[in-house]
Amino acid sequence: MSQQIETGFDPKVEGRDVIVTxxxxxxxxxxxxSCWPMPMGLACCAIELMAxxxxxxxxxxxxxxxxxxxxxxxxxxxxxxxxxxxxAGVVKRVWDQMPNPKWCIAMGACASSGGMYRSYxxxxxxxxxxxxxxxxxxxxxxxxxxxxxxxAIQRKIxxxxxxxxxxxxxxxxxxxPISGPVIVRGEYAPKLKG
Amino acid sequence: MNLQAAIDRLKVRLGDAVSDPVEFRGETTLTVSRDKxxxxxxxxKKEGGFDMLTDLSGVDNYGEDPRYEVDYLLYSLAQHCWxxxxxxxxxxxxxxxxxxxxxxxxxxxxxxxxxxxGIRFRGHPNLKRILMxxxxxxxxxxxxxxxxxxxxxxxxxxxxxxxxxxxxxxxGPFVTSDGTRSSIRREPRQFDTLAERQExxxxxxxxxxx
Amino acid sequence: MTTKHEMELIDSAARAxxxxxxxxxxxxMVLNMGPQHPSTHxxxxxxxxxxxxxxxxxWPDVGYLHRGDEKIAENMTYTQFIPYTDRLDYLAPLANNVxxxxxxxxxxxxDVPPRCKYIRVICxxxxxxxxxxxxxxxxxxDVGAMTVFLxxxxxxxxxxxxxxCISGARFTTSYTRIGGLAKDMPxxxxxxxxxxxxxxxxxxxxxxxxxxxxxIFCERTRDIGVLPxxxxxxxxxxxxxxxxxxxxxxxxKSHPYSSYxxxxxxxxxxxxxxxxxRYLVRMEEMRQSVRILRQAIDNLPxxxxxxPDAKILLPDKEAVLTKMEELIHHFINVTEGINxxxxxxYFSAENPKGELGFYIVSKGGGTPHRLKIRAPxxxxxxxLPIMAKGHMMxxxxxxxxxxxxxxxxxxx
Numbered sequence: 001m002s003q004q005i006e007t008g009f010d011p012k013v014e015g016r017d018v019i020v021t022x023x024x025x026x027x028x029x030x031x032x033x034s035c036w037p038m039p040m041g042l043a044c045c046a047i048e049l050m051a052x053x054x055x056x057x058x059x060x061x062x063x064x065x066x067x068x069x070x071x072x073x074x075x076x077x078x079x080x081x082x083x084x085x086x087x088a089g090v091v092k093r094v095w096d097q098m099p100n101p102k103w104c105i106a107m108g109a110c111a112s113s114g115g116m117y118r119s120y121x122x123x124x125x126x127x128x129x130x131x132x133x134x135x136x137x138x139x140x141x142x143x144x145x146x147x148x149x150x151x152a153i154q155r156k157i158x159x160x161x162x163x164x165x166x167x168x169x170x171x172x173x174x175x176x177p178i179s180g181p182v183i184v185r186g187e188y189a190p191k192l193k194g
Numbered sequence: 195m196n197l198q199a200a201i202d203r204l205k206v207r208l209g210d211a212v213s214d215p216v217e218f219r220g221e222t223t224l225t226v227s228r229d230k231x232x233x234x235x236x237x238x239k240k241e242g243g244f245d246m247l248t249d250l251s252g253v254d255n256y257g258e259d260p261r262y263e264v265d266y267l268l269y270s271l272a273q274h275c276w277x278x279x280x281x282x283x284x285x286x287x288x289x290x291x292x293x294x295x296x297x298x299x300x301x302x303x304x305x306x307x308x309x310x311x312g313i314r315f316r317g318h319p320n321l322k323r324i325l326m327x328x329x330x331x332x333x334x335x336x337x338x339x340x341x342x343x344x345x346x347x348x349x350x351x352x353x354x355x356x357x358x359x360x361x362x363x364x365x366g367p368f369v370t371s372d373g374t375r376s377s378i379r380r381e382p383r384q385f386d387t388l389a390e391r392q393e394x395x396x397x398x399x400x401x402x403x404x
Numbered sequence: 405m406t407t408k409h410e411m412e413l414i415d416s417a418a419r420a421x422x423x424x425x426x427x428x429x430x431x432x433m434v435l436n437m438g439p440q441h442p443s444t445h446x447x448x449x450x451x452x453x454x455x456x457x458x459x460x461x462x463w464p465d466v467g468y469l470h471r472g473d474e475k476i477a478e479n480m481t482y483t484q485f486i487p488y489t490d491r492l493d494y495l496a497p498l499a500n501n502v503x504x505x506x507x508x509x510x511x512x513x514x515d516v517p518p519r520c521k522y523i524r525v526i527c528x529x530x531x532x533x534x535x536x537x538x539x540x541x542x543x544x545x546d547v548g549a550m551t552v553f554l555x556x557x558x559x560x561x562x563x564x565x566x567x568x569c570i571s572g573a574r575f576t577t578s579y580t581r582i583g584g585l586a587k588d589m590p591x592x593x594x595x596x597x598x599x600x601x602x603x604x605x606x607x608x609x610x611x612x613x614x615x616x617x618x619x620i621f622c623e624r625t626r627d628i629g630v631l632p633x634x635x636x637x638x639x640x641x642x643x644x645x646x647x648x649x650x651x652x653x654x655x656x657k658s659h660p661y662s663s664y665x666x667x668x669x670x671x672x673x674x675x676x677x678x679x680x681x682r683y684l685v686r687m688e689e690m691r692q693s694v695r696i697l698r699q700a701i702d703n704l705p706x707x708x709x710x711x712p713d714a715k716i717l718l719p720d721k722e723a724v725l726t727k728m729e730e731l732i733h734h735f736i737n738v739t740e741g742i743n744x745x746x747x748x749x750y751f752s753a754e755n756p757k758g759e760l761g762f763y764i765v766s767k768g769g770g771t772p773h774r775l776k777i778r779a780p781x782x783x784x785x786x787x788l789p790i791m792a793k794g795h796m797m798x799x800x801x802x803x804x805x806x807x808x809x810x811x812x813x814x815x816x
Contacts, residue, residue, distance in 0.1 A: 040440065042447055043469055043812055044494035047538070048575060051564075054557035069442040085358050086327045087447055087468040090439050116487065118361040119472030120334055120343025121326070128359075140575055218747045219510055245637050249750070251776040253765055267750060267763070267778075271637065271651070274658045276750065299640035302786050310474075325467040325815060334475055341472070341479055 027162035031075070031101065032154040033063040038074035038098065040091055042081030045108035045140040049080045052143035062150055071097040076153060078146075079130070082110035083123045092129050103156070105149050106132045109139045197222065197275045200242035207237060223278040228290055231281050235266065235296045244268035244277060247293070250303035252311040256337035260284035262313055266293070283313055292318040310335035432460055437800070439468045445542065445804060446811030450788070452800070459800060462792040464785050469815040477775035481741030482508045482582055485775070490576040492777065492813040495538050496531035496756045497576050498567065500813075505580035506661055507751035507762035511744055512582070514713060518705045520584050521663040526597070526700050527570070527579060528662070528753070529693040533604070534563045535756035535808075536686045543683065543805040544615060547624050552611055559607050562600050569593050582742060583717035584710030597701055601694055608690055616684070625679040629791040629803035632677060639790075640783045643758025644685045645807060649677035655754040662753075666703070667696045679806035686808070716742050741770020750778075757781055757808060777816050781809035 037059075039049055052059045059065050068074040071094045083091055095104070106126050109115035112135040114124035126132060133156060136149040201224065205212050211230035216223045226234045238244040249267040262283040269276050283290055292315035293300045304315045305324040312333040315321055323330060332344055342360040437450040447468035453461040473492070477485050489504040490497040502524045509516065516524075537556040544552030564574040570593050571579040571586060579586050615621045631641070636649040646653060654671040656664040672688035674681030710717050718737055723730040746768045752761030758780025765774040784807055791803050 044491050044576065046446075047494060051557065051561070054561070055554050056558060056561045069440075082469065082471050084468065084470055086470065087439060090468070094440055114361060117471045117476065119341055119476055120339070120361065121470050121472045122361065124359070124361055142574065219513060219749050221748075221750060223748070247640050248752070248759070249761060249763060249776065249778040251763055251774075251778075253774045255773075265748075265763070267761075271653055278748075278750070297640065298635070298638045299783055299786055302782060306782075323467075325470040327467070334472065339475075341475055 024160070024162045028158050028160055031162070032157040035062070035064050035076045035103070035150070035153065035157070036066045036068050036074045037064050037076045037078050038069065038071055038094070039067050040077055040079045040081075040094065042079070042083060042087065043110065045080035045111070048140040048143055049078060049107065049146065052146045057143035057147065059147065059150070062147065062154070064150060071095075072099065074098060075101065076103050076105065076150075077130075078105045078107050079111040079126050079132075080107040080140075082115060082117055083126050084121045085123055086121070088123050088126075088129060091126065095130055101160075101162075103133045103153050104130050105134045105136060105146075105153060106130075107136045107146060107149065108141055109137060112137065115139060196273055197270075197277060200238060200244070200277070203241065204234060204237060208234060221276060221278060223280055225280045225282065228281050228283065231266075231279065232291045232293055232296065234279060235268075235293045238268055238277070238279075239296050242277075243270045243272050245271055247297040247299050247303075248276065250293075250300055250307065252307040252313050252335070254311060254335060254337050262288060262311055264290055264307060264313060288312055289314045289316055291316050294318055309333070312336070445809065446814075448785075448804075448809075448811055448814075450800070452792075452797070454797060457796050459792050459795055459797065462789045462800070464788050466782070466785065466811070466814055469811045471816065473816040474775055474777065477772055479771065481770045482744065482772065483741065485772075486580065487576065487578045490578055492779065492816065493535070493755060493757055493760065493781070493810050494576070494812045495810055496535035498527040498571075498579060499531035499535070499753070499755045500760065501578060501580040502528045502531075502662065503751070503753040503755060503760050504762055505582055506753065507749065507764060508582045508742075508744070510751045511747065511749040511764050511766055512716060512742065513745070514583060514711060514716065516584055516711050517708050518663065519588075519707045520709045520711075522700050522704050523585060523589055523709065524580065524662050525664065525667070526697060527577075529696050529700070530563055530566065532693050532756045533690050534560050536690050537563075539756075539805075539808040540611065540615075540683065540686060543802075543808070544611075544621075546801045546805045547621060549615060549618070549621065552614055555607060555611060559604060562604075566593065566596050566600065569596060581710075581717060583713060588709045594701060597697065601698055601701075605691070605694060608687065608694075612687060616687070622680065624799075624802055625683060625806065627676070627678050627680075628795060628799045629679045629806055630677050631787055631791050635790055636677070636787065639786050641758070641787055642780050642783065643755070644682055644689065645758065645784050645787070647672065648674035648682035648685045650675055655752060655759060661751075667699050669693075669696050679802050682806045682808070743770065744768065744772075752778065755780060757810060757813065758784060760813070777813070779813040779816060781811070781814040782816075785809055785814060 039046065041049055051057060053065060053067060064076070071077075075098075077095055077098060079091065095102075106112045110117060110122070111126050112132075114122050116139070118124070123129070134149045134152045136145050138145050141149075201215055201222070204224070208226075208230050211227040212234065213225040246269040247266065248269045249265070251265050253263045253265060255261055255263065260282040262285065264281045264283060266279040266281075267276060268279065281290055290313060292304055294304065295317065301319070302324060304318055305321060307313050308315065308321055309323045309325050310333060322328065326334065330346060332339055332346065340360075343358065345360060346358040433454045435452045435454055437452055439447040439449045449465040449468060451463045451465060452459055473488050476488060480488075486501060486504060489500040492500050505524070537560050541553040541556030544550070567577050568574045570589055571577040631645065631649045633650045636646050637651060641649070650673060652671060652673045655661070657671055669692045672685045672692070674685050715733055715737065719730040719733055724734045744766045746766055748763070748765040750761055750763045752759045759778065760780055761778035763774075763776040763778060764772050767773040788803070788807065791807070792800055795803070
């Protein structure tokens with residue numbers, strides 16, 4: 001005797017096919033499955049980032065194959081590689097140009113903490129001037145590790161509050177990106193509200 | 195002409211400005227005095243057949259006098275041989291004539307030697323920093339500059355002063371040094387500030403006989 | 405009361421004629437092709453002076469990936485520096501490892517067994533194929549042929565599998581050691597390499613079919629970025645860029661190292677020195693690398709893979725655990741490093757990007773006094789202003805891709 005399993009839903013509105021969920025869930029689902037990365041490919045990790053985008057590891061199945069090199073059109077900045085002080089201002093400026101909501105992955109040991117380059121020219125971790133959401137370790141991390149990091153970002157996005165509740169005032173609201181001279185401070189780590 | 199003939203002709207032409215060749219592992223090195231380097235390079239390029247400048251590097255021999263040296267590595271495509279020229283530069287007068295008039299490719303190499311050591315090249319078309327940013331005040335590859343760096347400014351992106359931090363060396367070892375038996379001396383985990391590093395340089399540890 | 409204004413109306417045809425005659429002085433625009441850019445192949449900043457669409461001048465600005473490798477080298481033993489060499493030309497890490505190992509071995513005046521030399525040749529040639537594949541893939545992608553990128557990347561994945569088999573890491577292998585290799589070639593490697601060599605020529609042919617006689621590709625690359633022979637030699641350009649300009653010089657032929665004299669292969673040389681020639685040189689070099697690999701794997705000698713000098717290379721673990729002398733050697737080697745003689749040495753090898761050279765100044769002891777890395781990309785990039793002058797803005801992308809530099813080694 002075989003059981004037939006059907007997918008069904010219990011419509012709350014009589015006579016119509018309507019699914020009811022919360023706005024946050026819907027918007028978060030849309031956001032996490034179409035996270036367009038801005039590859040800040042600085043050094044060797046960029047090659048593994050490219051390999052993750054190529055056919056074997058296929059970042060496209062996560063909705064993230066559109067590597068937008070323009071910060072205005074991307075959501076997720078993947079800092080892949082060693083960030084040196086000369087480049088830090090550039091990375092910060094590009095980060096500031098990205099509109100909210102935006103997330104940041106520090107890919108690899110060099111982006112997370114300076115890696116094996118304990119020297120005068122290397123920023124010991126991009127979290128000195130960027131708010132990093134996910135750190136991926138490895139030198140370079142395998143593309144599977146990058147995909148795991150992407151999935152961690154997706155899990156993080158899934159828990160966010162996407163809209164402002166007009167009655168209670170909860171939620172992040174829409175904040176404007178910072179423009180003007182780049183300010184780099186060691187303690188800069190804005191907290192995500194909501 | 196082959197390598198030996200080129201060296202002989204060079205010595206004939208420049209006399210005492212060129213030292214005797216030193217050979218090590220099949221390579222020949224000549225020490226040339228500072229004021230004759232352009233003449234030597236021109237001769238070697240035009241008549242010696244050394245048409246390619248493979249490398250130009252500075253070296254800091256801390257503790258010796260003259261402290262710096264600039265090494266030119268020439269290559270002859272016809273003869274398939276290398277020749278190294280060495281110019282010693284003292285700390286008080288760190289200027290050498292530029293060889294960009296002889297080989298175009300010396301341009302960036304000399305800029306890097308200036309950036310890393312502070313050696314100036316007279317006659318260089320564009321002697322600016324190349325690897326560090328404009329306005330950086332130190333010369334990183336000098337022996338008295340610590341690996342961890344010195345706090346500095348980043349002028350071009352309007353950042354706060356003192357945002358170039360030193361790389362944290364405490365909790366190491368992240369570096370090692372020439373073999374002494376004592377691992378405390380060899381892996382300096384306790385030297386974290388510039389003052390302590392300078393202290394170590396001015397009072398170098400003796401090799402232990404344990 | 406009427407006021408009369410006199411105005412001169414220039415109609416558009418007359419104005420166009422003025423521009424063509426050069427009477428209207430046009431302001432040159434300075435454009436920053438910034439360090440973050442999809443086509444600059446790494447963090448390179450180019451300041452372009454443009455006259456409309458035409459490039460008048462181009463100044464490359466490097467240093468956005470300067471990590472202080474040379475200073476770090478003065479604080480590491482010779483063996484501890486090997487992982488840093490991986491990250492120099494990060495498209496071909498095995499080749500850098502091989503070059504560095506030979507440089508230090510030249511300083512020590514030691515030789516390695518023949519098996520080690522053959523395996524190092526295999527590593528270097530695989531790295532060459534890997535680097536050229538990525539260079540050509542991104543060249544195609546920048547010019548517009550996106551499919552080539554995906555084809556070349558899937559071949560590179562096979563090379564990564566082989567690198568993982570032989571060294572444990574896909575990418576930054578750190579495989580060679582001073583005096584030998586980290587470990588011998590595992591038996592699974594040989595069938596992997598043979599099957600790769602069987603399938604790979606078909607992919608080169610496919611890329612060839614897609615690009616070489618492609619009308620758009622030819623229009624975009626022929627006569628673009630011409631580098632004359634004398635200028636190339638004067639700057640010190642090496643590698644496929646030099647050979648594309650017509651100079652027949654390859655270190656594997658003129659100063660054979662690592663038993664390259666045992667192999668039969670040809671060195672492709674271009675004629676014109678434009679981007680198309682450099683593309684063709686790289687394609688043919690890949691085919692010649694396949695030839696070398698076949699010979700190497702067919703004639704691989706048996707024997708030990710590490711040199712027997714225990715003072716330099718770590719001795720066998722069994723001997724370390726049972727015999728006194730090997731234990732002492734192991735201890736001294738690990739704690740103090742290799743005791744190199746004082747002197748200075750320069751060794752260079754034919755890396756995929758050009759001549760990678762290590763100039764090591766040693767004052768004795770386990771750490772180098774000065775380690776200068778002669779990076780091919782650093783020197784090749786000096787040719788950029790000469791190649792770009794007079795071309796259009798979009799040709800800049802072609803020229804950068806055909807130069808095939810990598811910033812990791814340029815900035816060190």
